[in-house]
Amino acid sequence: MKVVVVGGGIAGLSAAHRLAETKRHDLEVTLLERTDRFGGTIRTIELGGCLVELGPDSFLSSKPWLTQLAERLGVADRIIATATTHRRSHVVHRGKLHPLPDGFLMMAPTRLWPMVTTSLFSWTGKIRCALDLVLPRSRATGDESLGAFVRRRFGGEVLERVVQPLIGGIYAGDPDRLSLKATIPRFLEMETRYRSVIRAMVAQRRAAARRGGGPTAGSGARYGELVTFDHGMKTIVQALMESLPEETMRTHSDVVSLSREGDLWRLACGDGQHIDADAVILALPARKAADLLRGIETGLHDELSAIPHASTAVLNLVYRRSDVPHPMDCFGFVVPAVEERDIIACTFSSVKFPNRAPEDHVLLRAFIGGARQRHMLGFDDGELNRIVRAELKDLMGIEAAPLHTALARYPDAMPQYLVGHSRRVERIESLLDRYPGLALAGNAYGGVGLPDCVRSGEQAAERVLEMEENGSR
Numbered sequence: 292m293k294v295v296v297v298g299g300g301i302a303g304l305s306a307a308h309r310l311a312e313t314k315r316h317d318l319e320v321t322l323l324e325r326t327d328r329f330g331g332t333i334r335t336i337e338l339g340g341c342l343v344e345l346g347p348d349s350f351l352s353s354k355p356w357l358t359q360l361a362e363r364l365g366v367a368d369r370i371i372a373t374a375t376t377h378r379r380s381h382v383v384h385r386g387k388l389h390p391l392p393d394g395f396l397m398m399a400p401t402r403l404w405p406m407v408t409t410s411l412f413s414w415t416g417k418i419r420c421a422l423d424l425v426l427p428r429s430r431a432t433g434d435e436s437l438g439a440f441v442r443r444r445f446g447g448e449v450l451e452r453v454v455q456p457l458i459g460g461i462y463a464g465d466p467d468r469l470s471l472k473a474t475i476p477r478f479l480e481m482e483t484r485y486r487s488v489i490r491a492m493v494a495q496r497r498a499a500a501r502r503g504g505g506p507t508a509g510s511g512a513r514y515g516e517l518v519t520f521d522h523g524m525k526t527i528v529q530a531l532m533e534s535l536p537e538e539t540m541r542t543h544s545d546v547v548s549l550s551r552e553g554d555l556w557r558l559a560c561g562d563g564q565h566i567d568a569d570a571v572i573l574a575l576p577a578r579k580a581a582d583l584l585r586g587i588e589t590g591l592h593d594e595l596s597a598i599p600h601a602s603t604a605v606l607n608l609v610y611r612r613s614d615v616p617h618p619m620d621c622f623g624f625v626v627p628a629v630e631e632r633d634i635i636a637c638t639f640s641s642v643k644f645p646n647r648a649p650e651d652h653v654l655l656r657a658f659i660g661g662a663r664q665r666h667m668l669g670f671d672d673g674e675l676n677r678i679v680r681a682e683l684k685d686l687m688g689i690e691a692a693p694l695h696t697a698l699a700r701y702p703d704a705m706p707q708y709l710v711g712h713s714r715r716v717e718r719i720e721s722l723l724d725r726y727p728g729l730a731l732a733g734n735a736y737g738g739v740g741l742p743d744c745v746r747s748g749e750q751a752a753e754r755v756l757e758m759e760e761n762g763s764r
């Protein structure tokens with residue numbers, strides 16, 4: 292059986308690896324990648340003595356699929372946690388960096404006193420947030436937007452000042468359009484089980500503290516669950532590539548069309564090459580998969596093209612420590628849309644991870660664009676550098692020029708799981724049932740995080756193997 296995987300990002304590599312893991316001699320796997328390198332969005336480089344992530348910098352260990360893959364590839368001992376000091380986030384409030392109240396995790400406070408004393412929220416906002424403790428569960432059964440959920444449970448201030456920028460940093464999206472169920476369903480589960488989300492989070496924090504793990508202090512994202520590789524995210528890409536036979540992997544192979552030739556799938560590449568296969572895994576952004584499926588199944592094409600994608604850019608900057616007046620006592624900051632600024636977040640990478648920059652240097656990583664600031668990607672590199680430096684001067688007091696910078700653009704890279712996304716994915720799956728030899732993988736369906744992408748690649752491989760067992764194409 293011949294299987295072709297299209298797209299050499301983490302999802303495609305995981306799919307090819309899962310197939311190769313079976314060690315079946317009757318299975319021929321080919322992985323086609325359009326560019327000159329594998330890894331897709333994952334790109335780690337060296338810049339002025341710093342270890343720089345141009346794309347993702349970490350992953351959630353609570354979603355086990357990437358960690359399990361690393362174990363099977365023999366690189367799990369290279370996984371490290373985020374730094375244990377300064378595990379907190381700041382947020383821009385009225386033009387200044389403001390610490391999030393200690394214990395405020397993603398959506399809700401888990402500690403009373405920091406919430407009472409913070410000047411981030413008004414008294415009305417604090418009282419409205421506390422109403423979560425007494426509000427009943429929602430009786431509605433349909434999909435709800437993340438924004439509507441937060442407004443309903445905690446009020447508009449919590450949404451505007453904290454949840455929107457935190458979510459904006461992760462999904463590059465607009466909470467009023469994103470589906471809660473498809474993005475962070477655990478908050479929905481908390482409401483269903485405990486009624487109050489604050490009660491649920493406090494209970495979880497106490498349970499974690501009793502077990503001797505989990506986030507007992509800090510604020511912002513789930514930093515206690517975030518891990519990375521000591522030499523950067525490229526570690527997993529290299530390990531996957533080393534695990535695959537060389538003849539399996541082809542770069543500079545841009546698949547431009549897909550068609551059916553009897554029982555086989557025919558792939559045409561930009562260089563005029565044709566490849567016939569028994570099964571195909573499209574590990575591509577949804578819109579690219581849609582383009583290839585246009586002539587095969589209109590329903591699939593329409594559903595896939597209806598998943599919008601946001602564009603982002605990441606600017607890494609290396610500074611001398613002495614040129615940065617800010618105390619750098621947090622993992623970075625996020626910027627609420629109501630502040631109307633030109634960056635959406637900034638990570639202090641050399642604080643968040645050990646050994647990312649020489650002792651007397653700092654490494655910052657600023658995010659630009661997202662669903663609400665699509666126009667920002669229209670600026671050229673020089674202009675984006677200028678914009679970010681102006682923001683860092685204003686917010687962190689950095690007047691000096693950076694020693695080094697590296698800009699990476701990710702056009703249409705972040706799928707937006709809008710309200711109704713889970714239903715759309717169900718429809719896509721049922722349409723796919725008509726084509727057992729066709730599978731989809733990647734970040735557009737069941738999770739945008741790296742562990743989700745690994746799982747989607749592995750599931751696509753399993754689907755193709757099942758097809759063979761069932762004797763269907």
Ligand SMILES: Cc1cc2nc3c(=O)[nH]c(=O)nc-3n(C[C@H](O)[C@H](O)[C@H](O)COP(=O)(O)OP(=O)(O)OC[C@H]3O[C@@H](n4cnc5c(N)ncnc54)[C@H](O)[C@@H]3O)c2cc1C
Binds near residue numbers: 350547574575603
């Ligand atoms: C800036 C940024 C930061 C992020 N940070 C994090 C993070 O810290 N943690 C986390 O868990 N997630 C993070 N994410 C999300 C995560 O990185 C992505 O969801 C994930 O890498 C997507 O992997 P993928 O394999 O689905 O797609 P991609 O990485 O996009 O790979 C798709 C591949 O397909 C190739 N391709 C496209 N068209 C064709 C064609 N026609 N023929 C052949 N090949 C083709 C592309 O060249 C590419 O290599 C981040 C995303 C971005 C953009």
